[in-house]
Amino acid sequence: MNDEKLKRGGECPLAACYSRVGKSLLFFHAVKAKCMDERYQFTEGEQRVSVSQSLKKWNNTVRSVWSYLQNNDFDFHGVVRDHSGVFSKGNGFIVIHHFTHDKPKKQMQGIDSDLVWRDIISADTTLGNLFVFLEQEDFTHMIPEQVFIDAFIHSLLLPHEWDWHLESPKNKLMVWFEKDDTTLLIEVFPAKEMAPYGVSGALDWPDLTYEYEYASSLEWSEMFGIEEVQVTALVRAANGEALTILEEMPSNALDIARMAIAKIMTESRRVCLAYSGGKDSHACLLLVLHYLLVNPDCQTEVIVVSSDTGVENMVLKEHILRVKERVESLPLSIPFYIVEPEEEDSFYTCVIGKGYSPPSSLFKWCVRRLKLEPAQKILEQLLMPEEEICLILGSRDMESSTRARSNSKIFGEEFYGTHSIPGIKTAAPIRSWTAAEVVTYLVHEKAPWEGYSNHHLLHLYGSAAGGWSECPTAAAIINENDAVKACGSSSGARMGCVTCTVVKNDDSLRNMAFDYPELHRYVEMRAVLKASQDIRYGGYTGYQRKGRGRFSGGIGDLTLDARTLILEHMHALGIKWKEKEALLSYQIVLEREISEGIAISSRFREALFAMLPVHPGVVGSMYHPIWDPWGSGVDRFTEEDRAAIERIMMEEKEQRLEEAI
Structure with a gap:
C-alpha cells in the first residue's frame, strides 16, 4: 500500500x-x-x-x-x-x-x-x-x-x-x-x-x-496423559457420585425424602415440579406421584413444568414426551407444560440472524434466552394471590460443589428456599441423596404407569457413559448466576442441549451416539459450532457493533461468511430448522447487516433458503420497507403454493388422459 x-x-x-x-x-x-x-x-x-x-x-x-x-x-x-x-x-x-x-x-x-x-x-x-x-x-x-x-x-x-x-x-x-x-x-x-x-x-x-x-496449568493433564473427565470421575466417585446400584436403598434416605414430600404437599395449595428429564427430577416426580396415589384426598394442585430449548438432545426430548403422556394418563389431572423460547430468542435465530457467537464460558447468552425467560413467564402465570407456590427441585448437595454451594445458600438450615420470582418458595426433597442412591431408587421403585419403565432413563445414562450431571430445567433455575454455573459446570459429563458449546467436550453426546446413531449428525454439528468460537478461522468481524453505524473495539459478532458456513453444514447434516425462525433470521439480517455496510451475498441467501421446505423464489420484495412494510414476507413462494401447483398439474394431466381416451 x-x-x-x-x-x-x-x-x-x-x-x-x-x-x-x-x-x-x-x-x-x-x-x-x-x-x-x-x-x-x-x-x-x-x-x-x-x-x-x-x-x-x-x-x-x-x-x-x-x-x-x-x-x-x-x-x-x-x-x-x-x-x-x-x-x-x-x-x-x-x-x-x-x-x-x-x-x-x-x-x-x-x-x-x-x-x-x-x-x-x-x-x-x-x-x-x-x-x-x-x-x-x-x-x-x-x-x-x-x-x-x-x-x-x-x-x-x-x-x-x-x-x-x-x-x-x-x-x-x-x-x-x-x-x-x-x-x-x-x-x-x-x-x-x-x-x-x-x-x-x-x-x-x-x-x-x-x-x-x-x-498453562490446564495443560498439565494433557502432558501426563490424564484427561480432565477422568480426574473428575475419580473425585465424584469418592463423593458417592458414581452411577452404581446399591444392594438396597438406604431406608433413612428414602424416609427423609418421603417426609419432605409430605410436608410440601400438606403445607402448599399449589406445587410446581421442575422436570428436566434427568434422574434427579425423575426421582422427585415419582415421589410426588406415589404420594398422590397413596393419599387420594390430597387437595394440593400439582403442576409439572419442563422445557424444550429447541436444541435439546432428541433422545432425552423423546423421553420427556413419553413421560408427559404417562403422567397425563394417570387419574390425577396433573398438567404437564413444556415451555419453549420465543422465536426471536431461539438458538439458531441468535446465531444466524443476530450473529451471536455460539455460547462460551465468556458469553453464556443461551441460559437467559433459552431457559430462564420462558420458565419465568409460565411461573408468573401460575402465581397465586396472597399465597406462595412451592417449586420442587431435583437439586442435590452431592451432585457438584457448585450445586452444593447453591443449595446451602438457598436453604441453609431452613427447609424452604427462595426464588428470584416473588411468590415462589423452593424445596429440594432429595438434596441429601447421592447419585448412587438416586439410581438405586429408580431401579427398585416401579413407575406408576405401564409401558415405559424407569429403565429407559437409566439406559440413557448408560449410553452416556459418564453423564453424571444434567442441565437443570428452566423452572429449576433460581437465578441467572446459578443457571450459568450449572449449565456447563462439568468438563463434559452432562446431558442437555446438543449444541452446548459452553463445555469443553460433550462426552455424553458423543458416547450416546454409539447407541443412538441419529445423534451422530449433532456430534458433527456441535464440532462445527465449537470450532467457530475460535477467532483463528476469521469468523468474527473484529469490531463490536453498537447499532446505527457505530462501532467500538471488541471481538465482534459472527461474519456473514461464518454464518453461511454454519448453514451449509446444517443442511449437509440434515439438521432441521423451524421455517418461522429461518425467515425471521433472514429478516433480522436484512435489517442489521445492510445498514452496516455488508451486502447480503447470494451464498448466504441460498444457504439459508436451503433450510426451508421450498425455495421462496423471487425474494426482492421480501421484508422490503416499501413493498413489504409489515414484514410479512410478501411474494414468497410457500409450501402451500407448491402443493396447489402440483394439484392443478395433476388435475390437468388426468383431464388430458380422459380426453385421449
Whole structure:
C-alpha cells in the first residue's frame, strides 16, 4: 500500500487491484475507498479484551514471519486469545491467526474462490511484499469465498460504480497461507480508524530469539496423559457420585425424602415440579406421584413444568414426551407444560440472524434466552394471590460443589428456599441423596404407569457413559448466576442441549451416539459450532457493533461468511430448522447487516433458503420497507403454493388422459 495515502484525511486506496476475466484477459482496476467518517463512527467500548505480549506457542517459521514484519516497520499491537497477533502500518491493520501446534479443520476454512492474491493486490504494495515473502518461505495460499470478494468483483464488473460495501468496518480480506509446520490466516483491515479485536496502541515487540512454548496449568493433564473427565470421575466417585446400584436403598434416605414430600404437599395449595428429564427430577416426580396415589384426598394442585430449548438432545426430548403422556394418563389431572423460547430468542435465530457467537464460558447468552425467560413467564402465570407456590427441585448437595454451594445458600438450615420470582418458595426433597442412591431408587421403585419403565432413563445414562450431571430445567433455575454455573459446570459429563458449546467436550453426546446413531449428525454439528468460537478461522468481524453505524473495539459478532458456513453444514447434516425462525433470521439480517455496510451475498441467501421446505423464489420484495412494510414476507413462494401447483398439474394431466381416451 502507499503509506502516505493511508494517512487519515487523505485518500484511502485499498490497493492496486487486478482481476482475471475468463482465463486469458487481465484487467487493471484502482479501488479508491471513500472517507468513512461520514458513514461510521468508532468509539471506545465496554467490551474488555485480554491482550497479551506474545503468542502462546510459536516455532521457527513464525519467528521468521514476525521478524520480517518488525524489520519492515510494522507496529505490533499485541496478541488476542493466545494465537492471533495484530499489526499495523500506516492506518491499515492486518491480523495473523496462527496454527503452529495444531492443524485447522478444513471444513472451517471455507470454499476456494479460485482467486490468487495477485488478482487482488499489487505485488509492489506493502501487503504485496509481505505475500511475496511468504511465498519465498514456501507457503502456498488459498483465498476462500467471502463477502469482501463479492464486493470486490462487483466493483470490477462496474468500474464506474463504487461498491460502498467495501467501506464497511465489518469488511475484511481473508487469505490462508500454509506450509508443513504452520498455517496462517491473514486478515486485512484496510484504512480503519480503530484497531480490530479490541487492541489499542502499539506495544514493544516481544523477544523471538529463542524457542518459546507456553504451557498453562490446564495443560498439565494433557502432558501426563490424564484427561480432565477422568480426574473428575475419580473425585465424584469418592463423593458417592458414581452411577452404581446399591444392594438396597438406604431406608433413612428414602424416609427423609418421603417426609419432605409430605410436608410440601400438606403445607402448599399449589406445587410446581421442575422436570428436566434427568434422574434427579425423575426421582422427585415419582415421589410426588406415589404420594398422590397413596393419599387420594390430597387437595394440593400439582403442576409439572419442563422445557424444550429447541436444541435439546432428541433422545432425552423423546423421553420427556413419553413421560408427559404417562403422567397425563394417570387419574390425577396433573398438567404437564413444556415451555419453549420465543422465536426471536431461539438458538439458531441468535446465531444466524443476530450473529451471536455460539455460547462460551465468556458469553453464556443461551441460559437467559433459552431457559430462564420462558420458565419465568409460565411461573408468573401460575402465581397465586396472597399465597406462595412451592417449586420442587431435583437439586442435590452431592451432585457438584457448585450445586452444593447453591443449595446451602438457598436453604441453609431452613427447609424452604427462595426464588428470584416473588411468590415462589423452593424445596429440594432429595438434596441429601447421592447419585448412587438416586439410581438405586429408580431401579427398585416401579413407575406408576405401564409401558415405559424407569429403565429407559437409566439406559440413557448408560449410553452416556459418564453423564453424571444434567442441565437443570428452566423452572429449576433460581437465578441467572446459578443457571450459568450449572449449565456447563462439568468438563463434559452432562446431558442437555446438543449444541452446548459452553463445555469443553460433550462426552455424553458423543458416547450416546454409539447407541443412538441419529445423534451422530449433532456430534458433527456441535464440532462445527465449537470450532467457530475460535477467532483463528476469521469468523468474527473484529469490531463490536453498537447499532446505527457505530462501532467500538471488541471481538465482534459472527461474519456473514461464518454464518453461511454454519448453514451449509446444517443442511449437509440434515439438521432441521423451524421455517418461522429461518425467515425471521433472514429478516433480522436484512435489517442489521445492510445498514452496516455488508451486502447480503447470494451464498448466504441460498444457504439459508436451503433450510426451508421450498425455495421462496423471487425474494426482492421480501421484508422490503416499501413493498413489504409489515414484514410479512410478501411474494414468497410457500409450501402451500407448491402443493396447489402440483394439484392443478395433476388435475390437468388426468383431464388430458380422459380426453385421449
